[in-house]
Amino acid sequence: MTDRQPTPGSLARWHTAEPQREGLGVFPRLRNFIDDIANTSPARLALTVFAVVVLLFTALLSLPAASADGQVTPLHQAMFTAVSAVCVTGLTVVSTALHWSFFGQLVILVGIFVGGLGTLTLASLLALMVSKRLGVRGKIIAAQSMNTAGRLGEVGTLLRIVITTSVVIEAVLALVLIPRFMILGEGFWQSIWHGLFYAISSFNNAGFTAHAEGIVPYENDLWILIPIMVGVFFGSLGFPVVMVLQQNGLNWKKWNLHTKLTIEVSLILFAVGSLLWAMMEWDNARTIGGMAFSDKLLHSVFASVNIRSGGFNLVDQNEMESTTMLLTDALMFAGGGSASTAGGIKVTTIAVMFLAIVAEARGDADVKIHGRTIPQGAMRVAISVIVAGATLVSVGSFLLLSITGEPLDRVLFEAISAFATCGLSTNLSAEAPPAGAYVLTALMFMGRVGTVTLAAALALRQRSQLFSYPEERPIIG
Incomplete structure (x- = not known):
C-alpha cells in the first residue's frame, strides 16, 4: 500500500482552504466558544449569560x-436597577415612576421578562440560538431545571413552552388589569401600559411599580389586588409545576413529587404567613390597626402572598412590629418554587430538610414521602443551598452594618430581601451610600444565580470511586 502524493492542484486547494479555516469570523468563533462551555460547564454558561445581560441593561x-x-x-444606580430588574427583585434606589422615562421603564420591564425566564433557561436558549444544539450535559441540566430529565430530546420544545406560558399568563393578567385602570380614570394608552407593567411585574415576582406611590392607592381595590396576587402566586410555583398543571389539571395522582411538594409547602406557608401576619399586626395602629375587619384580612392575605417573593406592599415596612419583620425575614429566605420567578432557598429545599429531620427523629433509614424515596444526593444539595444562602446573607449583613451603621433588624431585612430577590424594603437601599448599593447589587445577583447554579453544578458532579474508607460517626448535636 503506497501513500497518495498530493497533486499540485490539490496542494493549491489545500493552501487556499487553510487560511479560510483560520480566518473564521466572529460569529463562528463565538458559536464554538459557547458550544464548548455549554457542553463542559452549562452552569458556568448560565452565570456568564446572566452577567452579560446585566451589563447590557446597565x-x-x-x-x-x-x-x-x-x-x-450614576453607575451605581443604573447597575442596581438593572440587576434588580433582571434578577426580578424589585428593590429600588430611585423612584421607578419619577426617575425613569418611558424608555427607561420599558428597559426595566424587558429586563424583568428576560430575567424571569431564569438563568438556566437563558443559557439553554442562547446555546440553541447560537449553535442550534445543546450537548448532552447541557440538555441534562436544562431538563433538570424544568424537572423533565427523562425527556432530553424535547428540551427545545420545553423551552418554547416556558416562554409561551409566560406570555399567555401575563397577557391574561393584563387583560384583567387594563379595563380597571381605564375605569379608574387613566387614559387609554396609560391604562394599557400600567396593565402590562403590573402583569409582567407580578407574574415574574419583580415587585416593580409604575406609580409613584406604588399600589397603596389601590389597597381596597380587589380588581387590582387579586390579579396581582394570582400572578405572584403562579409565578412563585415555577414552570415545572405550571406545565404539570397544564397537562394533568387537578388530578393529584398524576402529579409528580416535585409538584406535590411545591404546592403543599406553598399553601402551608401562605396559610401560616397570613395567620401570623394578621395576629402580629392586628392592633398595630401604624399599619392595619385602625382598619375594618375585612380590610385587615385582605392586607394579611396580600402580605402573605407577596412576602415570599412578590415584593408588593400595602404598608410601610418600617412601621411593622419587630416580630412581623422577623416573620418576614424567615418567609423571604424560604422563597418560592424551584425554576420559578421567585427567589429564596426554595420551598422544596425546606421540604426535603424537614422530611430528613422527621426521618431522623423516627429512626428511618430513608426519607420517604408520597410513596417515593428522596435520594441522599438531593439532601446534600439542599444542605449546600441552605448553607450557601445563610453565608451570603451573613456576609452581606456584616458589610452593610459596617457601611451604613443602621440597626441590625433593618440591615438584615434588606439583605435577606436582596438575596431572596423579594423586593420588600425598609428604604435602606435608597438611603445607603454607593458602597452599600454595590453590596446589595451583589447579593441580588448571587441570590438569583448563585444557589441555582450551585445546585445545578452539584447535581451532575458525581465521581465513581473504586474504594471507600471505613465509616466513623462523629458526635453531632
Whole structure:
C-alpha cells in the first residue's frame, strides 16, 4: 500500500482552504466558544449569560434617554436597577415612576421578562440560538431545571413552552388589569401600559411599580389586588409545576413529587404567613390597626402572598412590629418554587430538610414521602443551598452594618430581601451610600444565580470511586 502524493492542484486547494479555516469570523468563533462551555460547564454558561445581560441593561439604563430629566444616571444606580430588574427583585434606589422615562421603564420591564425566564433557561436558549444544539450535559441540566430529565430530546420544545406560558399568563393578567385602570380614570394608552407593567411585574415576582406611590392607592381595590396576587402566586410555583398543571389539571395522582411538594409547602406557608401576619399586626395602629375587619384580612392575605417573593406592599415596612419583620425575614429566605420567578432557598429545599429531620427523629433509614424515596444526593444539595444562602446573607449583613451603621433588624431585612430577590424594603437601599448599593447589587445577583447554579453544578458532579474508607460517626448535636 503506497501513500497518495498530493497533486499540485490539490496542494493549491489545500493552501487556499487553510487560511479560510483560520480566518473564521466572529460569529463562528463565538458559536464554538459557547458550544464548548455549554457542553463542559452549562452552569458556568448560565452565570456568564446572566452577567452579560446585566451589563447590557446597565448600559441601556445609563443612557440619558432612560432618565426623565435627560441626564446620565450614576453607575451605581443604573447597575442596581438593572440587576434588580433582571434578577426580578424589585428593590429600588430611585423612584421607578419619577426617575425613569418611558424608555427607561420599558428597559426595566424587558429586563424583568428576560430575567424571569431564569438563568438556566437563558443559557439553554442562547446555546440553541447560537449553535442550534445543546450537548448532552447541557440538555441534562436544562431538563433538570424544568424537572423533565427523562425527556432530553424535547428540551427545545420545553423551552418554547416556558416562554409561551409566560406570555399567555401575563397577557391574561393584563387583560384583567387594563379595563380597571381605564375605569379608574387613566387614559387609554396609560391604562394599557400600567396593565402590562403590573402583569409582567407580578407574574415574574419583580415587585416593580409604575406609580409613584406604588399600589397603596389601590389597597381596597380587589380588581387590582387579586390579579396581582394570582400572578405572584403562579409565578412563585415555577414552570415545572405550571406545565404539570397544564397537562394533568387537578388530578393529584398524576402529579409528580416535585409538584406535590411545591404546592403543599406553598399553601402551608401562605396559610401560616397570613395567620401570623394578621395576629402580629392586628392592633398595630401604624399599619392595619385602625382598619375594618375585612380590610385587615385582605392586607394579611396580600402580605402573605407577596412576602415570599412578590415584593408588593400595602404598608410601610418600617412601621411593622419587630416580630412581623422577623416573620418576614424567615418567609423571604424560604422563597418560592424551584425554576420559578421567585427567589429564596426554595420551598422544596425546606421540604426535603424537614422530611430528613422527621426521618431522623423516627429512626428511618430513608426519607420517604408520597410513596417515593428522596435520594441522599438531593439532601446534600439542599444542605449546600441552605448553607450557601445563610453565608451570603451573613456576609452581606456584616458589610452593610459596617457601611451604613443602621440597626441590625433593618440591615438584615434588606439583605435577606436582596438575596431572596423579594423586593420588600425598609428604604435602606435608597438611603445607603454607593458602597452599600454595590453590596446589595451583589447579593441580588448571587441570590438569583448563585444557589441555582450551585445546585445545578452539584447535581451532575458525581465521581465513581473504586474504594471507600471505613465509616466513623462523629458526635453531632
